[in-house]
Amino acid sequence: MKNKITGRNLYYITKESGIPLIGSIYFGIIDRGTNLIQVRPAAGFCPLNCPFCSVDEGPHSKRRFTDYIVSPSYLIEEAKKVIDYKDISDMEIHIDGQTEPTLYPYLLDLIGTFAKDPRIAIISMQTNGIPLTSQYIQKLERAGLNRINLSINSLNPKHAKYLAGTSEYNINHIIEIAKVIAKSSIHLLIAPLWVPGINDQDIEEIISFASKLKQKSDFPILGIQNYLKYKFGRKIKGVKVVNVKKFKKKLQEWEEKYGIHPLYLSMNDFKMHPANKYPKPLRKGEKIEVEIVLPGRLLSWQKNKREMLGRAKGRIIHIMNCSAKIGDRITVRILSTKDNIYYGREIYH
Ligand code: SF4
Structure with a gap:
């Protein structure tokens, strides 16, 4: 299939494909050892081109070459296995990904099914707000969504267009959407990215705007994020990354100045806490036979190589600079297993 937004190849992942939903940063389930699991239903459905995008997403992306979408029933089945393992009754499902989640065609079914599980206390979602309308928000509310993390990086139309990477971005629409969410039963978390020297004044205006929304909730209304540079992401030239200490000082x-607390957030502010980590069947340094199942999103500077995704022991493994094709079986050295996300290197005999 082709993705209409990006024009890239799109792979539909079903249970029958046998492609594991744990192990990849691109799709499926990510468990970082707390009561929150990230559910990633797709990769590659974002209409924006933010110049700071950590995953180089959007129609102008230069480094992403493959998109994915996961069947909702498969995603739910696998997420429930992780929830069973954690064995707690205050789970949070956070829907996000290298995508715009509101464009996932089965989003309402996904939320509606999770909402029926009594062990799930919160269902939250990341969005840039572009596809949202009052009607869509009502449907999300009825399906059982509890929180929306809405990206707003400037209230100034010109700056907002620059930070969204497209002249079609309409901040007035997003402002209206923020107001509609704040009046609904869905908690609103405005999530601006502070890019030092680029949107300092804009962040202050967003703080002022958020404080006037007067939402009744135990959760914070603002979650300001710090700009970081990522190897395979987009970077804004000339911007210096601020360390955690300086970031915290700025938020304080x-x-x-604005009498809004807290701006520097911790796990406690979102009722998060450590919880059983889902088992890791692969060890760092281990040598293992892997079956190649999908192309990865990244190409390689090496001729006839690219990132490929393999499977072994029920996990996806990202293999950079890989020469193998789908269906090949290769030997891989596991390089990283952090958060049950696996990276490996092809071993040539
Ligand atoms: S930062 Fe988010 S909204 Fe912006 S291009 Fe990347 S994925 Fe899309």
Whole structure:
């Protein structure tokens, strides 16, 4: 299939494909050892081209070459296995990914099914807000969504277009959407990215805007994020990354100036806590036979090589600079297993 937004090849992942939903940063389920699991239903459905995008997403992407979409029933079945393992009754399902989640065609079914599980206390979702309308928000509310993390990086139309990477971005639509969400039963978390020297004044205006929304909730209304540079992401030239200490200090300054607390958030602010980590069947350093099942999203600077995704022991493994084709069986050295996300290197005999 072709993805209409990006024009790239799109792979539909079903249970029958036998492609595991744990192990990849691109799709499926990510468990970082807390009561929150990230559910990633797709990769490659974002209409924006933010110049700071950590995953180089959107129609102008230069480094992503494959998109994915996961069948909702398969995603739910596998997420429930992780929830069973954690054996707690205050789970949060956070829907996100290298995509715009509201464009996932089965989103309402996904949320509706999770909402029926009594062990799930919160269903939250990341969005840039573009596809949202009052009607869509009502449907999300009825399906059982509890929180929307809405990206807003500037209220100034010109700056907002620059930070969205497209002249079609309409911040007035997003402002209206924020107001509709704030009046609904869905909690609104405005999530701006602070890019030092680029949107300092804009962040102050967003803080002021958020404080006027007067939402009744135990959760914070603002989750300001720090700009970081990623190897395979987009970077804004000339912007210096601010370390955690300086970031915290800046947020404390804004807390005092605007009387809005807290701006520097911790796990406690989202009722998050450690919980059983789903088992890792692969060890760092291990040598293992892997079956190649999908192309990865990244190409390689090496001729006739690219990132490929393999499977072994029920996990996906990202293999950079790989020369194998789908269906090949190759030997791989496991390089990283953090958060049950696997990276490996092809071993040539
Ligand atoms: S930062 Fe988010 S909204 Fe912007 S291009 Fe990347 S995925 Fe899309």
